[in-house]
Every structure is written in C-alpha cells, then in structure tokens.
Amino acid sequence: MTDHNIGVDISKSHLGVFQLKDSMTKRFDNSVAGFRALARWLCNAQVARVVICPLGEGEPLQERRFAEAHGTRAKTNAVGSLMLALMGPAFNLEPQAPFTPQ
Numbered sequence: 001m002t003d004h005n006i007g008v009d010i011s012k013s014h015l016g017v018f019q020l021k022d023s024m025t026k027r028f029d030n031s032v033a034g035f036r037a038l039a040r041w042l043c044n045a046q047v048a049r050v051v052i053c054p055l056g057e058g059e060p061l062q063e064r065r066f067a068e069a070h071g072t073r074a075k076t077n078a079v080g081s082l083m084l085a086l087m088g089p090a091f092n093l094e095p096q097a098p099f100t101p102q
Contacts (some may be wrong), residue, residue: 004045006085008052011075016077019045020085025078049095051084063087 009016015028015038026041028034053063067073067083087093 005085005088006042006045006047006050007081007088008050009080009084010052011077014077016081017041018031018078018081019084021045026079027077049088049093051088051093053080053084063094066090095099 005020007018007020008012012030014030014035016025017028017038018025019042026038028038028041039054053060062084063080065073066087067075067079070083072079072083
C-alpha cells in the first residue's frame, strides 16, 4: 500500500489541503459544504493518515520547527498543509480513534 498522506491546515474560513502522493493542493470552505467537497475529492484515495492543525492563538511549535528544518518560515495554508502532509511519514504518526460525541 502506498503511504498516502494528507495535510489539512484549518483556518476559520477555509481548509488548505495537500495530497503528498500527487503533490496536489486544494482549498475548501470551512463549512458543511466544504467538508462534503473534501470528502468527494478524497473518496477514492487509499489514505494512510490525515494530519491536521487548527489555526488558533499560535501555531504549534512542532509544526513550526519542522517547517524551519525544511527551510521555510512562510506560514500560508499551502505551506502549512504541505508541512503537515510531510510530518505524517517523517514522525510515523499513528491515527487516533474518531471522536464520538456522548
């Protein structure tokens, strides 16, 4: 199986998504319609992992240091989603169980 990794950089208005296998980037609205469009875009992909990072008061240190180690200081959704996709195999990140509300 191909180690197919997806990076998703989340902001208040949109999702920046990068598919490592195909080096494809795409942007979706951060809405129900956007999530559905993302699901359709990935529906036939054999995804190994999806690495996400929500935008908050400050970017997580691990992602920032990883990007700096790759020679970039720019923080855009495109760069962020690429770095997240690269972090999956680099750190051999394991999937978490899906969240189920009580």
